[in-house]
Structures are given as structure tokens and as C-alpha cells.
Amino acid sequence: MDTASAPPLAAPLDIAFDYTRSLGPVLGRFMTGLRDRRVLGARTADGRVHVPPLEYDPATHAPVTELVPVPPTGTVTSWTWTDQPLDGQPLDRPFGWALIRLDGADTALLHAVDAGTRESMRTGMRVRIRWAAERSGHIRDIACFEPDPGPPRASGSATGGDPATASDLDTSGDPDTSNGAGTSGDLSTSGELVTGITTPIRLSYTHTTSAEESRYLHALSEGRLLGQRCPACRKVYVPPRVCPADGVPTEEEVPVHDHGTVTTFCVVNVPFAGQRLDPPYVVAQVLLDGADIPIPHLILGAAGEVRMGMRVAAVWRDPATWSTTPENIAHFRPTGEPDAPYESYQEHL
Amino acid sequence: MNPAVAIIGFAQAPCRPSAGTTSGVETLVPLFHQALSAARLDRREVDFWCSGSSDYLAGRAFSFVSAIDAIGAYPPICESHVEMDAAWAFYEAYVKILAGEAETALVYGFGKSSAGLLRRVLALQLDPYVAAPLWPDSVSVAALQARLAIDAGLVTEEAMAEVAARSQADASTNPYAQVSGQLTVDDLVATPYVADPLRAHDCAPVSDGAAALVLAAGERARRHREQPAWISGVAHRVDPQGLGERDLTTVPSATAAAEAVSLPADLDVAELHAPFTHQELLLRTALGLGDRVRINPSGGALCGNPMFSAGLARIGAAAEQVMSGQARRAAGHATSGPALQQNLICLLEARS
Structure with a gap:
């Protein structure tokens, strides 16, 4: 399409x-x-x-x-x-x-x-x-x-x-x-x-994405991660957005890898309404390789071991279920690679 | 003595039934560029940014924060926000400059009115104990006011239709207008009611849009704009919240605001923020505007009513009249809340 x-x-x-x-x-x-x-x-x-x-x-x-x-x-x-x-x-x-x-x-x-x-x-x-x-x-x-x-x-x-x-x-x-x-x-x-x-208040809206966000979501439905580069500061945003530092649209599309580095994380121990996983579990900021801004996601399969600098990879759901949603990635898992040096992600904390 | 403050740039997005994202960022980026170009100002020279918008329009919390992406907020900026029409953000910026805390300011308003059912969302601005839980929609509330004005002999359905016909005719030369056309009063009053006694032409359309306006103090304004629109006065006042507590056929807060700025009766132009035809008629009386005053040459909110920027756009349209030399003295008016509850007046003039 x-x-x-x-x-x-x-x-x-x-x-x-x-x-x-x-x-x-x-x-x-x-x-x-x-x-x-x-x-x-x-x-x-x-x-x-x-x-x-x-x-x-x-x-x-x-x-x-x-x-x-x-x-x-x-x-x-x-x-x-x-x-x-x-x-x-x-x-x-x-x-x-x-x-x-x-x-x-x-x-x-x-x-x-x-x-x-x-x-x-x-x-x-x-x-x-x-x-x-x-x-x-x-x-x-x-x-x-x-x-x-x-x-x-x-x-x-x-x-x-x-x-x-x-x-x-x-x-x-x-x-x-x-x-x-x-x-x-x-x-x-x-x-x-x-x-x-x-x-009780109930309100119904139609939420509309930008053209760039739409392309990002369409790419997700094909198992790809798409970023966009700011023409001014050259930083790559995932998901794409108007560069918040320069106030200009990002136009150049940049493929981004589904591997990345944990910049920071927290362990969720508290139950709350609508929670999908049983605590404890780990929510982390993941800096995808090729991107300049981290995304939040789950880290599963490494209870007690998640740390800053840990290398992780996306675990995609069954391609038959993919649609235009970030939920196509179920969670991230540790890759076992050596940790990334602090200098490689310190400006993203 | 307070510094003189002027409007030196204005830009607006076209009013459309459905346009742009829920966040508004993509609409604002080119708008800021246009307004700043008109003011011959770089974005880094803006001392203070102030916006008007509402989370209820976007359907999500802190929606104005994502809109800040459009500014380019690095290095950090000085920024504020009102959950009202951006005309009130304009007031905040004006006071900021008067106080000497900023020399320049950019004010913007935005909102995707079409994202939800606007007239239902607006029920939530009513008293939360005895009115909002009934979900009275904004068109019905305005209709209650219109009938009171008709019963009191202050307006007629024909006079309301005349307002609509004049507005839509004026809007035919306004590329930012959403509706325009050549209409006759006879044809209009033959159309069915949407909320008796209001017909479709009595009600502003649901519009997506945005507006941005640049302010500067004294010498700075003269340096950036050949004919700035100097602000002679700005005032805003509010009437009681309860719809049954006040006489809805009068607009005391508009009258009080006009008195506070010594609004003259012989303005060249007045841009009135009247989302319903009867409200323009009530406002003209409340503001004491003479028959010679040209009302809403832009077509007004009846021809494009982007929530949270339509009031600011009235001030901007009045300022354009002065900056372009078409008017010596102009007024911009903004309203907020149900049935003209809150009103703001800005008096602008050319200075040679």
C-alpha cells in the first residue's frame, strides 16, 4: 500500500x-x-x-x-x-x-x-x-x-x-x-x-495523527521502526515529531534498529487499575540504535538483572497480529551482549 | 509610566471543519513562522510565549505541553498557558510586557474543535453542581439567551438573519473563513430551527484552526513594524456563572470592560467575538458602538470559530486593520464561557 x-x-x-x-x-x-x-x-x-x-x-x-x-x-x-x-x-x-x-x-x-x-x-x-x-x-x-x-x-x-x-x-x-x-x-x-x-463524565473523540506519525505506524504494521531526522540539529526522533529543540518539522526518514540500550528503568511493584502484568516487572527507557531519544517499554525475562547500559532487543508479536500500533512489540529482552559504555547514552538521561 | 505596547504581527490558520492533528503542533509550526516573519522577529528573540487551549478539546491531559514542540524550546524558554481563549493569554503577555519582564511576546491559541462533539464538550464549562451534570449543550444554552432577547423586544429573528447575511458576505473576501456566501434574510428565516429560536445561520460553525499574534514594547515595536497597532487599553470582566442568576439580555461584563478602556463610540472597526447572531446584537448595545462602526469585516466568528483562538483572531483582525492603515482606531473583543459570560476588550490605534 x-x-x-x-x-x-x-x-x-x-x-x-x-x-x-x-x-x-x-x-x-x-x-x-x-x-x-x-x-x-x-x-x-x-x-x-x-x-x-x-x-x-x-x-x-x-x-x-x-x-x-x-x-x-x-x-x-x-x-x-x-x-x-x-x-x-x-x-x-x-x-x-x-x-x-x-x-x-x-x-x-x-x-x-x-x-x-x-x-x-x-x-x-x-x-x-x-x-x-x-x-x-x-x-x-x-x-x-x-x-x-x-x-x-x-x-x-x-x-x-x-x-x-x-x-x-x-x-x-x-x-x-x-x-x-x-x-x-x-x-x-x-x-x-x-x-x-x-x-460520571464520558467523552468520545477522534484522535488524529500527523502524516509523519501515520507513516511510523504503517511501518510498525510491517515490522519496521521508522525515525525522522531534524534538519537543524540532526537528531533522530522515534516516534517522529516536530523537533522540540528547533521547532521545525523532521522530514528525512531514518530506519531505526529494534535493538537498543537501557538508559534508565524502574521496577513496578505497585498494582493499579487496568494493569496488564502482575508486578513486579520492569519498565525501561530504551535508546534504539540509530535514534536520539529513548522510548519507554517493558523489559521481561531478566528479573533483577536490568541495569543502565544493558543491551536489549525487541520481541515482536506474531506477524499475523500486526497492525498500526506500537503494541506489535510485546516487550524487550536482554541480548546478552556486553553493556554499552555510559558515554554512549549519558546525554539521553 | 508604563511602556507603550503594540501588536506587530498576526497570523491565522484557515478555519476548516476538520483539519490537522489533535495535538495541533503541525498547524502551529508554519503559523509561528508567518507571525514572526510579519513582525521581522526571530523566534529566539521572543521573550515570552503564552497560549490558550483546552484539554477537553483534545481529550487528553496536558495537551498544551506537546504543542510546545512547535516553539523549539531549547535553550529553555519562558512560557505560560491559560485554559481559555488565547485572548486571555494575550492579556497575560500584555501585562508581562507592561511589568517590564518581557520586551517581546508571541501569543497563540489552538484547538481541534472537531475531535469531539463540541457542543456537548462545552457543557463541561458550566456550573459543575447544578448545570453540567444535565449536559446542556452550548447551542441550547445560547438559544435560551436568544429567546429572552427576542421576548424582551431587543432583537428579532430577522435582525439576527441580517447579521448572518452581512457576516457571510464579508467573509467571501476572507480566505481564512470557513463559510461565506450571498444570502437573503427572507431565505434565511425560512430555514428550520436547530435550537428554537436559533437556526443554522445563527450559530458559528465548528472550526478547527489556530492563531498567533506578536507583541512588542515601545521602541522595539517601532523598529520591527512600520505601523504597529498600539494598544490603548485592554480589560476583561466576568459575569456570574449561574445562567439564571443574571439578566441574559444584557452583558454587564462587556460594558464594564468597555468602560475600563474608555471605548469610544466612533471606532472605525470593531471585531466582535459573537458565536451566535443575537450575541453580536447584544454586544453592540453593551459596548455602546455607534451605527458608523464597521462590525466584523472579517466575517467574524460566525464564519469561522476555532475554539480557543477565535477571540485572539478578533484582536488580530482588528490589529491588521490598523497595521495596514485601513483603520485609525479599532477594537478587538473576545468572549469566553456560556452566553457571553466573560468578555475582553482591546482598543487599538495608529500613532503617527
């Missing part, structure tokens, strides 16, 4: 990690409330109620200490529509995003509205919380909002907000008792205070 003109190699790169965050006194109580199907707002010195709560008063900069309950009903102040939900969003069918000012609150909360159709969404529409069946003290304890078919609520607000959206905190008239829990002003919780949240 003509690899010189082939498009650069690309491959999917999926990463996933869980963010764990501690909450502090305000968000801790807010999340605890959600777990117990109640919404708490933060009252600042000017009397305004913030949902979601603020930890510090933006005017006085004092810590917020007063949390007040608000009902699970509110008014949409802005909205948009999502035809094709993205991974991780609250609903897996078309839904509306909305800014929602809960009754008795002066600020708006961002969340999803399960409205069915775009035509059902409008500014000023009344909505109420649909609680998640399983709740842990997390913003996702609110599964989403849904249109509120309830009768118009009594007017009057604790904070003198917009009369069109304000409502009495008393939710005794709520026809759906499952939505009315915990808004009577009773701030006691039924369990332990939530002190932290875990948010």
Missing part, C-alpha cells in the same frame, strides 16, 4: 471518569433536600431567594446561611427545543430545555421539560418537578420538569417578585402528593446530610 499518500490515521478515543465533589454547607443541604423531594432556595440579605442556591451573597459577600423551602412548581422564563437528545441529557426523547423560576424564587433554574412536542413549550408555561425514582442527593434527583395542569395558584410572594409567576409557598392544594412533599417549611431531613456528589 502506498502509505505516503494515505490520509493520516485516526482512531476513536473514548474517555470516562467520575468527578467526585464535596458540597459544603449550602449545596449539601440543597442536595439533601432534593434527595428528600424538597427544593431549598438561598435567601440573600436583600431578601431575594436564589434557586439554585448561592453559597455567598453577591452584594454583601457574606456566607449564605438561610435556606427556605420553595414549592416544586414554577414558570418557564425561557426555553428551546431539542429534537435529538445528546448522551447524558435528562431525557432520551425530544424535550425542551428551559430556565424555570420556581414559585417563591427570584432566579431561574436550568432543566429539561418533558413537554412532548415543541408546540407545547412557551414562555410563561407552568411546570412542576418530576422526581427521579432513585434519589441520592444530586441535581439529577429532579428527573425533569413536566407541564403542570394544576389550577392557577394563589398570588402572593415572600419576596415581592413578578406577580405573574409568584405563588404561595403552601402547596396543600397540589393534587399530586408525590410532588408536594417537603414544602411545608420543615427543613428536617429523614437521613444523613449529603456531603458530596459523583458525576
Whole structure:
């Protein structure tokens, strides 16, 4: 295959990690409330109620200490529509995003509205919380909002907000008792205070190599190691890269041997998640013959004997399994040759 | 007294839907060469390097470190990085020169926006407790702001379409633009919504790209460039993070930044970093720009929006207007965060 003109190699790169965050006194109580199907707002010195709560008063900069309950009903102040939900969003069918000012609150909360159709969404529409069946003290304890078919609520607000959206905190008239829990002003919780949240993050990328990296990977699939020489300092890089000393692309391709010298090494004794070998084993920097920068790799078959200057050779996997990956080399093994003199690798440490 | 500081070189990579490697190194090498050539400066004469990029765009940790290969960092260099649009790296470099710690600086921004699903990745810049766990995408968040502005009578869908039509027409002479064309408002408002009330033309394209800009102090700037773009002022401000905490139809941080640099209403040119059409309209009001001000002759971010360099490129495009003698006074603006949360203004002028 003509690899010189082939498009650069690309491959999917999926990463996933869980963010764990501690909450502090305000968000801790807010999340605890959600777990117990109640919404708490933060009252600042000017009397305004913030949902979601603020930890510090933006005017006085004092810590917020007063949390007040608000009902699970509110008014949409802005909205948009999502035809094709993205991974991780609250609903897996078309839904509306909305800014929602809960009754008795002066600020708006961002969340999803399960409205069915775009035509059902409008500014000023009344909505109420649909609680998640399983709740842990997390913003996702609110599964989403849904249109509120309830009768118009009594007017009057604790904070003198917009009369069109304000409502009495008393939710005794709520026809759906499952939505009315915990808004009577009773701030006691039924369990332990939530002190932290875990948010899983999953992201998918397409990782794209450079043309030089692609040629290196194609050569690997043929059992060859390819370096590139910097036109300025004449050093050979494996894998190829823009010369980090001179900032110029390396253009001249240089075949590199699969024998080399251990410049430095460490013995891995500690187990970790995803580990492929049972410790102890040796990871070393190997300076391939003809290259000016070492590569990291495994040294197997020499437990306790690996040393600086040791001569090693690549152990290739079965050629039938080769592809465009450095994993074609399983590990390195000692060759038994005399050690390389220190002067031959000292500038690569 | 602080030294005068000027922009003496600018270069940008073409904005493309998909271009270059995830690391960005290969894109940056020729870019540095162009920017330094324009400034008649050797890379060894750069006292300070500063970049803007994000690991979330590249999908890997410390991605900006690999990009340093493009500099040629031997002997060791003085370098810094912001996890923001490079317009904020520009601010850091400007302050570094004002402080007398550097006489020259090269600022660069880069990012492969197309490597992931950009509008989903950008959800991670939201409040991590009550917003980001819901994965609200960046286009939907902007749509919430647009509707508020429409409901308040500040903008209309037709006025938004006019912004798109003007931008794409201007971009037809910009070789670095990703989209351009001759469009009519009637045709545009007849297209379907992508996130009601936003249509495709209201949203910046997803762009891969990069930009680099060279700064120098006083005499050094005069020596290297016939008509430097002198910086009269730079300021940046930020609004509260909570989307429901602020009035999304106003941009107080942009107004405050404009006041901090005494932004005049009668600029020749303003390059505004508005990734959505309604945001340009909100910004013009927030910045107090008069009707005579030429907005985004480059076509702006609506015609090419490489993440982490689009803001820097607005400053660079404004500087080009001054350096080429087309404008006496120009402003470059950059935004960062959701719904115009953070804003930076740079006022530039020619001096005879």
C-alpha cells in the first residue's frame, strides 16, 4: 500500500471518569433536600431567594446561611427545543430545555421539560418537578420538569417578585402528593446530610495523527521502526515529531534498529487499575540504535538483572497480529551482549 | 509610566471543519513562522510565549505541553498557558510586557474543535453542581439567551438573519473563513430551527484552526513594524456563572470592560467575538458602538470559530486593520464561557 499518500490515521478515543465533589454547607443541604423531594432556595440579605442556591451573597459577600423551602412548581422564563437528545441529557426523547423560576424564587433554574412536542413549550408555561425514582442527593434527583395542569395558584410572594409567576409557598392544594412533599417549611431531613456528589463524565473523540506519525505506524504494521531526522540539529526522533529543540518539522526518514540500550528503568511493584502484568516487572527507557531519544517499554525475562547500559532487543508479536500500533512489540529482552559504555547514552538521561 | 505596547504581527490558520492533528503542533509550526516573519522577529528573540487551549478539546491531559514542540524550546524558554481563549493569554503577555519582564511576546491559541462533539464538550464549562451534570449543550444554552432577547423586544429573528447575511458576505473576501456566501434574510428565516429560536445561520460553525499574534514594547515595536497597532487599553470582566442568576439580555461584563478602556463610540472597526447572531446584537448595545462602526469585516466568528483562538483572531483582525492603515482606531473583543459570560476588550490605534 502506498502509505505516503494515505490520509493520516485516526482512531476513536473514548474517555470516562467520575468527578467526585464535596458540597459544603449550602449545596449539601440543597442536595439533601432534593434527595428528600424538597427544593431549598438561598435567601440573600436583600431578601431575594436564589434557586439554585448561592453559597455567598453577591452584594454583601457574606456566607449564605438561610435556606427556605420553595414549592416544586414554577414558570418557564425561557426555553428551546431539542429534537435529538445528546448522551447524558435528562431525557432520551425530544424535550425542551428551559430556565424555570420556581414559585417563591427570584432566579431561574436550568432543566429539561418533558413537554412532548415543541408546540407545547412557551414562555410563561407552568411546570412542576418530576422526581427521579432513585434519589441520592444530586441535581439529577429532579428527573425533569413536566407541564403542570394544576389550577392557577394563589398570588402572593415572600419576596415581592413578578406577580405573574409568584405563588404561595403552601402547596396543600397540589393534587399530586408525590410532588408536594417537603414544602411545608420543615427543613428536617429523614437521613444523613449529603456531603458530596459523583458525576460520571464520558467523552468520545477522534484522535488524529500527523502524516509523519501515520507513516511510523504503517511501518510498525510491517515490522519496521521508522525515525525522522531534524534538519537543524540532526537528531533522530522515534516516534517522529516536530523537533522540540528547533521547532521545525523532521522530514528525512531514518530506519531505526529494534535493538537498543537501557538508559534508565524502574521496577513496578505497585498494582493499579487496568494493569496488564502482575508486578513486579520492569519498565525501561530504551535508546534504539540509530535514534536520539529513548522510548519507554517493558523489559521481561531478566528479573533483577536490568541495569543502565544493558543491551536489549525487541520481541515482536506474531506477524499475523500486526497492525498500526506500537503494541506489535510485546516487550524487550536482554541480548546478552556486553553493556554499552555510559558515554554512549549519558546525554539521553 | 508604563511602556507603550503594540501588536506587530498576526497570523491565522484557515478555519476548516476538520483539519490537522489533535495535538495541533503541525498547524502551529508554519503559523509561528508567518507571525514572526510579519513582525521581522526571530523566534529566539521572543521573550515570552503564552497560549490558550483546552484539554477537553483534545481529550487528553496536558495537551498544551506537546504543542510546545512547535516553539523549539531549547535553550529553555519562558512560557505560560491559560485554559481559555488565547485572548486571555494575550492579556497575560500584555501585562508581562507592561511589568517590564518581557520586551517581546508571541501569543497563540489552538484547538481541534472537531475531535469531539463540541457542543456537548462545552457543557463541561458550566456550573459543575447544578448545570453540567444535565449536559446542556452550548447551542441550547445560547438559544435560551436568544429567546429572552427576542421576548424582551431587543432583537428579532430577522435582525439576527441580517447579521448572518452581512457576516457571510464579508467573509467571501476572507480566505481564512470557513463559510461565506450571498444570502437573503427572507431565505434565511425560512430555514428550520436547530435550537428554537436559533437556526443554522445563527450559530458559528465548528472550526478547527489556530492563531498567533506578536507583541512588542515601545521602541522595539517601532523598529520591527512600520505601523504597529498600539494598544490603548485592554480589560476583561466576568459575569456570574449561574445562567439564571443574571439578566441574559444584557452583558454587564462587556460594558464594564468597555468602560475600563474608555471605548469610544466612533471606532472605525470593531471585531466582535459573537458565536451566535443575537450575541453580536447584544454586544453592540453593551459596548455602546455607534451605527458608523464597521462590525466584523472579517466575517467574524460566525464564519469561522476555532475554539480557543477565535477571540485572539478578533484582536488580530482588528490589529491588521490598523497595521495596514485601513483603520485609525479599532477594537478587538473576545468572549469566553456560556452566553457571553466573560468578555475582553482591546482598543487599538495608529500613532503617527
